Amino acid sequence: MSLQHYLVISSILFTLGIFAVLTRKNAISILMGIELILNSCNLNFVAFSRFVEPAKNIVGRDDYLLDGQIIAIFGIVLAAAEAAVFLAIILAIYREFGSIRPDEVDTLKG
C-alpha cells in the first residue's frame, strides 16, 4: 500500500460528498455529504502523517508520526459539534416552515 492508494480513496470520497451537497434536496442528506467530506479530510491527514516524513530538524524527536492522527481527532470533535448545531437548526427550520427542503426556505429572498 502506497500513499497514493489512500489519496485516491479519499479524493473519491470527497467528490461523492461534493456531489451529494450539490444535488440533494434534503438538508439531512446534505449533512451526510458534509460528513463524507470531513472523513476524506481526516483520512488524508492520517495518511500523510504516516507516509511523509517532515524535516528532521524541526523538533529533533521521533513522535512526529502521530501529529496527523491528533489533528484527525480534533477533526472528529469538530464534526460532532457541527452535526449537533446543524440538526438543531434543521429542527428549528422544520418547526417554522414545515419542511427541510433548502429551496423552500426562502424568506430572505428578494
Added chain:
Amino acid sequence: MDFTLKTFIFYGFALLTIGSALAVVTLRNIVHTAFALMVTLFGVAGLYVFLQADFLAATQVIVYVGGILVLILFGVMMTSGRLEMRIHIERGQLLLGAGISIALLMLLLTVIANMPVWKNLTDDGRSLEPTTEQIGTMILQEKFLLPFEVVSVLLLVALIGAALISRKEVRD
C-alpha cells in the same frame, strides 16, 4: 505486486468504503442512505487500522457510528413524514452536479498522479507502537494541550447553542 492477504483485505475495505459512499449519494430513501453511511464510516475505520492508527479507528467507530449517525437518524425521524422519506432530485441539477464532481475528481487524480514527491512512498519497515499512550501524552502534557482546551470549550459552546436553538419557544 504480490497479492497477499493484506492487500486483499485492503482492497476489500477500499471497495466497501467507496461502494457504500456511492450508495449514500445515489439511494432515494433517506433511511437507507443513513445505513449506507454507517457502512462507509466502518470502512474508513478499517482504513485507519491499515494506517496503524488504532486509537483513531476506535474513536471513529464510537463517535461517528455511535454518536453522529444516531443524531442523524433522530433528525430523519423527527423531520420526515412518511411522504418525505424519498428524496426528490431535479434532472438538470443532477447533470450539473455530476459534471462538476467528475471534473473535480479528474483534477484531483491528475495532481495525485503527477506529484513527484508522493511517488514510491511505502510503509515498509516502519511500524508504530500502540498509539493510545503516546496520543494521551501528546495531548495532555505536550504541544497539543492548548488546542485540546480550545476544542473542548468549542464543543461545550456548540452543544449549549444546539440545545438553545432547538428548544421550543417559551411564551409568557
